[in-house]
Amino acid sequence: MAIAGFSGGTAKGSSKRNSKGASKSALKGDRKGAIVAGILLIPGLLYLALFFLTPLVQLVVTALESPDASGAIGAYVYDFNVQNFADVAVKYSLQIFRSFGYAFLATIFALLISYPLAYFVGVKVRRWPLLQRMTLVLVIAPFFISFLLRTVAWKQLLSVGSPLLGVLQNIGLVPHDGYFIGTPAAVVFGLTYNFIPFMTLPLFTTLERLDGRLIEAGADLYANPFKVFTKITLPLSMPGVVSGTLLTFIPIAGDYVNASRDFLGSSDTSMIGNMVDQDFLSNQNYPYASALSVLLMATILILVSIYVRRAGTEELL
Amino acid sequence: MERRYQWCGITLANSVKASSSGAALELVNIRKEFPGFTAIEDLDLKINAGEFFALLGPSGCGKTTTLRIVAGLETPTSGRVFLGGEDITDTKPHQRAVNTVFQSYALFPHMTVLDNVAFGLRQRKVDEPLKKAQDALALVELSHLADRRPQQLSGGQQQRVALARAIVNRPSLLLLDEPLGALDLKLRRQMQIELKAIQIEVGLTFLHVTHDQEEAMDMADTVAVMNKGRIEQMGAPEALYDRPKTAFVSKFLGQSNLFVGDVVETNDSAVSINLHGNKITVPVARAEKTAGKIAVGVRPEKVQFHESAPAAAAGQNILGPGEIIDIRFTGVSNQYLIEIPQVGSVTVFAQNVGKSPVVELGAQVWVSFKVEHAFGLADLPVGTEED
Ligand SMILES: Nc1ncnc2c1ncn2[C@@H]1O[C@H](COP(=O)(O)OP(=O)(O)O)[C@@H](O)[C@H]1O
Ligand SMILES: [Mg+2]
Numbered sequence: 160m161a162i163a164g165f166s167g168g169t170a171k172g173s174s175k176r177n178s179k180g181a182s183k184s185a186l187k188g189d190r191k192g193a194i195v196a197g198i199l200l201i202p203g204l205l206y207l208a209l210f211f212l213t214p215l216v217q218l219v220v221t222a223l224e225s226p227d228a229s230g231a232i233g234a235y236v237y238d239f240n241v242q243n244f245a246d247v248a249v250k251y252s253l254q255i256f257r258s259f260g261y262a263f264l265a266t267i268f269a270l271l272i273s274y275p276l277a278y279f280v281g282v283k284v285r286r287w288p289l290l291q292r293m294t295l296v297l298v299i300a301p302f303f304i305s306f307l308l309r310t311v312a313w314k315q316l317l318s319v320g321s322p323l324l325g326v327l328q329n330i331g332l333v334p335h336d337g338y339f340i341g342t343p344a345a346v347v348f349g350l351t352y353n354f355i356p357f358m359t360l361p362l363f364t365t366l367e368r369l370d371g372r373l374i375e376a377g378a379d380l381y382a383n384p385f386k387v388f389t390k391i392t393l394p395l396s397m398p399g400v401v402s403g404t405l406l407t408f409i410p411i412a413g414d415y416v417n418a419s420r421d422f423l424g425s426s427d428t429s430m431i432g433n434m435v436d437q438d439f440l441s442n443q444n445y446p447y448a449s450a451l452s453v454l455l456m457a458t459i460l461i462l463v464s465i466y467v468r469r470a471g472t473e474e475l476l
Numbered sequence: 477m478e479r480r481y482q483w484c485g486i487t488l489a490n491s492v493k494a495s496s497s498g499a500a501l502e503l504v505n506i507r508k509e510f511p512g513f514t515a516i517e518d519l520d521l522k523i524n525a526g527e528f529f530a531l532l533g534p535s536g537c538g539k540t541t542t543l544r545i546v547a548g549l550e551t552p553t554s555g556r557v558f559l560g561g562e563d564i565t566d567t568k569p570h571q572r573a574v575n576t577v578f579q580s581y582a583l584f585p586h587m588t589v590l591d592n593v594a595f596g597l598r599q600r601k602v603d604e605p606l607k608k609a610q611d612a613l614a615l616v617e618l619s620h621l622a623d624r625r626p627q628q629l630s631g632g633q634q635q636r637v638a639l640a641r642a643i644v645n646r647p648s649l650l651l652l653d654e655p656l657g658a659l660d661l662k663l664r665r666q667m668q669i670e671l672k673a674i675q676i677e678v679g680l681t682f683l684h685v686t687h688d689q690e691e692a693m694d695m696a697d698t699v700a701v702m703n704k705g706r707i708e709q710m711g712a713p714e715a716l717y718d719r720p721k722t723a724f725v726s727k728f729l730g731q732s733n734l735f736v737g738d739v740v741e742t743n744d745s746a747v748s749i750n751l752h753g754n755k756i757t758v759p760v761a762r763a764e765k766t767a768g769k770i771a772v773g774v775r776p777e778k779v780q781f782h783e784s785a786p787a788a789a790a791g792q793n794i795l796g797p798g799e800i801i802d803i804r805f806t807g808v809s810n811q812y813l814i815e816i817p818q819v820g821s822v823t824v825f826a827q828n829v830g831k832s833p834v835v836e837l838g839a840q841v842w843v844s845f846k847v848e849h850a851f852g853l854a855d856l857p858v859g860t861e862e863d
Contacts, residue, residue, distance in 0.1 A: 375549050376582035378569040380596035380641070390595075394586045 198227050200347050221265065222449035233443035243450040251451060257347070258430040259458070262412040265350035266358075269407050272351070273358040278392075281366030295363065302356050310349055312420045314340055317423075340426035349417035357406040364420070365399030401470045408460055477557045496498040498523045498681030499573070499648035501546065501559030505838050506555035508541055508705075515541045515707045519555070522534065523649075523698070528675050528682045530692035534728070539685040542702075543651045546683065547576050560648055570599070575642035581634045583626035588620040589637050596645040597619030608790075612644035614770040615674065633660045635667070643678060652684040656691065668695055670691070680849070689729050694715070701725045721764050721856040723771060733774040736860045742766045747852060752818035756850065763852030771853040771860070777825040782816060783842040793850060795819055796842030800835055814841060 222243055227234035248255070276298060283292045301309065316323045318341045327333045339345050367392025369392065377387040394401075418424035422435075431451060439448035501523040508516040509806045520678065523529040544550035546557060547737035548569035557565045564572055569721050582725050583592050584749075588613045595610050597605035605668070616636040626634055629779045635655055642650055654666045655671075672695050686692050692699045693713040700710040709716060709725045722735060735756055737749035748757045748765050758772050774793075786794055798816030805811075806827075822843050835841065 181797045206765060266837075368581070372580055372582040375569070375594075376578060376584070379547055379549070379578075380645070381575070381597075381599035383568075383599075384571050386599060391584060395508045410583060 174268070195460055207311070208457070218449050221445050222453050224446045224449075226446075235446055240446065243446050244454060247451045247454060249448050250447075251431065254429050254431050254434050255454070256460075257428070258412050258432070259462075261347055261350060261418070261428075261430060262408050264347050264409050266404050266408045267353040269349070269355050269358040271403060273355055273403065274400075275361055275383055277359050277362035277366050280307065281363045282369060282371070285371075298359055299356055306353060307416065307422075310353065310416060313349060313352070314379045340423055341420075341428070343428050345423040345429075346428045350411050350414060351425040353414075353417065354407040357410070358403040361402040361406060361458065362396065363398040365396045369395055377467075397470060401467065404466075405463060409463065412459055413455055416473060485700065497679050498526045498650075499650055500558075501681065501683065502558040503542075503546070504556045504558070506542070506545060506547060506557070507553045513843040514705060516545075516552075519698065519705070519707055519792075521707065521710075523681060523683060525560075525681055526679055528684065528695055528697045529590045529674065530602070530699045531683065531685045531694040531702055532689055532699055533687060535687055537702045538705040539702060540653055540688075543653050543683065543685055546649070547574055547651055548572050552668070564658050573648040574651060575636045575641050575645050577635075577653065577655045579655070579657065581587045581626075581638040583634060583637055583641070585625065585627055587641070589629070592626060592637060593641045593644055595641065595828040598759065600645070601680075608644055608689065614641045615643070615677075616670075628768075632667070633664045635659065639674075643674065643680070646678065648681065649681045649683060652682060654686055655684075656686070656688075657791035659790070664691075693729070695702060701728060703728070709835060715776075719762060719851050720773070721853060722855050723773075724852075724855055726773050726853065727857075731774060731776050731823060733779065734771050734773045734857050735819065736769065736771045737857055739765075739767050739770050746847065751795075754819060756795075756796050757847045758850040758852045761820070761849060762848075762850065764854035765852060769856065769860075771856050773853060774845045774848050774850050776811070776823040777809070778829075779822060779824045779843050781812065781824050781835075781843045783835065783839070783841060785795040785842050786844055791847050792844050794842060794844045795822065797840045798822070798843070800837055800839050800841060803835075803837060814843060817843075828851065 168315075220237070223238055223240050224235040224241045227236050280291060280294045280298065284294055303310035314322065317327075318324065319338050319340075324333065324339055327339065328335050328337070333339050341396075373391055374387055374394070375390045378384075382390060412430075413432050415421055415430060415436050418428045418430040419433055419436075420426060435448045435451050435455075438444040438451065501521070503519055504519040505512070505625060505782065506516055506519040506521075519538075519542065521542075523555070528788050531542065533539050533642055541550060548567060550572075555565075556563055559572065559574065584595065590606065590609050590613065596603040596610035597608055602608065606654065606855075610622065613622055616639055618636055618640065621629060621633060621637075626637060629637065635658065639655065652671075656667050656846070659667060668691060670683075671684075684692075684695065694695070696713060698710065699713050699716055701708045701716065703724045708722045708724055710722065716725065716729055718731060720732065726732035726734065735749070735751050737751040739747055739754065740750045740755070741748040742760070744760065746757045747763045747770075748755050749772055756772050760766065761787075763770070763772075782796075785796065788791070788794060795816055796814075798814045801815045801821070802813035803810060806829070809825045809827050812826065814822045814824060816822060824843060827846060
């Protein structure tokens with residue numbers, strides 16, 4: 160989706176540039192500009208065709224395959240087996256529900272953590288550019304380390320017998336004989352943590368541009384700080400909220416690292432990604448894995464379009 | 477004078493008080509320091525209820541900072557702010573019955589024009605905010621644009637929305653920060669008339685900040701001239717023009733001819749100074765200083781010139797002869813620049829009514845002006861240091 164959006168932007172941008180230059184030599188220039196734009200678009204279009212469209216078609220085709228008559232494991236034939244979709248939807252309903260539930264929770268938590276953070280960096284320390292850059296680096300710095308490494312580190316930090324878990328047990332967040340790793344809470348925690356920069360950065364970019372004079376105008380017009388936030392700051396930062404939540408929700412719904420048994424999850428926390436992984440690599444049930452992937456994609460697409468419509472920021476799509 | 481606002485039946489304990497008529501503003505000993513820079517020094521100001529008060533000064537003299545202190549957007553380093561007799565120095569902006577028309581308008585881009593105007597009313601939970609906002613838009617003749625976004629409006633229209641958004645709240649005091657600065661001359665004159673009419677109609681206290689002396693003189697009941705964070709002089713526009721007390725005011729508010737010399741004689745009625753052999757007299761009542769080195773000024777339109785030496789007469793200051801070095805025809809009046817040896821250059825405005833002598837560049841002339849038109853300043857113009 161991001162790629163599609165990018166190419167759309169390029170096309171729009173270049174045609175705009177043309178129309179400006181074309182105002183003098185009318186039609187001829189316009190034509191020429193269109194040709195140039197077309198040529199410039201070719202690499203992008205080729206790239207999309209090769210690495211986005213082809214696999215997508217391949218995926219859909221695989222999702223419709225039926226088992227080979229021989230019954231051999233991993234052998235399938237071309238077909239139009241729509242039943243696969245119904246099968247996976249029923250078989251994996253729990254994991255599907257879990258995926259979107261976790262994604263929803265982690266996105267909310269990431270938003271609640273990132274908004275004040277982005278507000279602090281983008282608005283509060285605005286007057287000191289050096290401090291602003293430093294705090295921004297501090298926010299992003301942990302993410303220079305590999306995603307997997309950090310997740311494993313959390314597993315270590317929170318595993319049974321670790322001092323951190325001891326603290327959590329002592330303050331009563333985790334029962335004394337309990338564990339944390341392998342629980343849904345641990346997975347949501349990991350998802351939230353890992354996707355915070357994708358929430359913070361878009362929020363930061365909109366809040367950084369927030370016009371302080373509008374805040375003052377709100378206060379001048381009798382709005383108390385809470386009203387100023389809900390009536391002015393928040394609505395003006397909606398583009399950042401929408402892109403931040405999209406950038407976290409979409410990858411989280413498809414994530415399979417945090418929820419896997421090797422990291423923060425257990426078999427009780429499996430998400431769609433883990434099922435795709437299992438069907439594809441262990442069970443060699445390629446049609447199911449593909450059908451589940453297509454289902455995930457379609458669901459995200461529908462949810463996202465409803466969300467973006469609702470948020471009133473169609474220009475983002 | 478200060479009625480609890482009528483639009484809201486109940487008056488909550490912490491709700492903002494607003495009056496249907498204006499309240500008096502008093503600034504006492506205000507000082508504002510920014511890191512490494514003092515923007516306002518020992519500023520005292522008193523504005524009567526219902527008055528149109530103009531704060532006039534060059535760019536960077538601290539006008540916006542003063543308004544921001546009154547609005548509560550800036551905390552003074554020291555000093556107190558009183559509104560309607562009540563000390564509001566420590567109250568938050570949203571608790572003050574003060575509204576601002578910002579220099580940048582600061583309209584909310586995510587709201588329609590109507591919602592912008594209704595914003596303050598809604599915050600105070602006033603009844604029928606939309607109807608009142610419509611009325612305010614009608615007052616500034618923008619009813620037809622109520623559903624537009626501010627970005628879709630011209631500068632002049634945005635300015636009027638900003639005005640409506642502030643006025644609709646009927647604040648005790650309306651602060652206007654160079655609201656006409658972005659408009660072209662014609663629209664500006666038109667808006668000045670409208671603004672003055674609105675002020676009379678709604679009866680609010682207006683504190684209008686501008687760097688345009690004509691605008692200030694035109695609209696205000698009282699003008700305060702501000703320079704480098706201080707108020708140099710305050711008074712009715714005519715009084716300020718007739719008797720400026722400092723060199724800055726005499727130059728910033730209209731034009732002035734200034735003569736610097738030593739006082740040679742002071743009696744009950746007049747002070748005389750010696751200007752390299754020329755004597756200039758100013759009434760004692762119009763002189764801020766009566767000893768030492770002082771600057772005496774006169775407005776260019778109060779000066780006449782003559783082709784032959786006029787006879788000395790009581791009540792007249794005569795200088796010359798000098799040479800006409802520049803003539804400008806500005807339509808209704810001609811502007812002559814006359815260079816007088818030892819005295820300096822003198823500007824003379826003569827109305828084009830056929831009474832002034834017809835002179836050529838380089839002609840030899842004398843200038844005269846009535847003693848009663850001269851004024852003695854408290855300070856000396858920049859560049860003529862005390863010795
Ligand atoms: N936040 C600030 N920090 C430092 N200096 C400031 C600040 N705000 C204003 N100033 C300075 O104070 C002086 C007065 O500013 P201002 O009140 O905006 O002037 P005016 O409105 O008369 O043009 C200016 O020299 C300006 O640079
Ligand atoms: Mg200003």
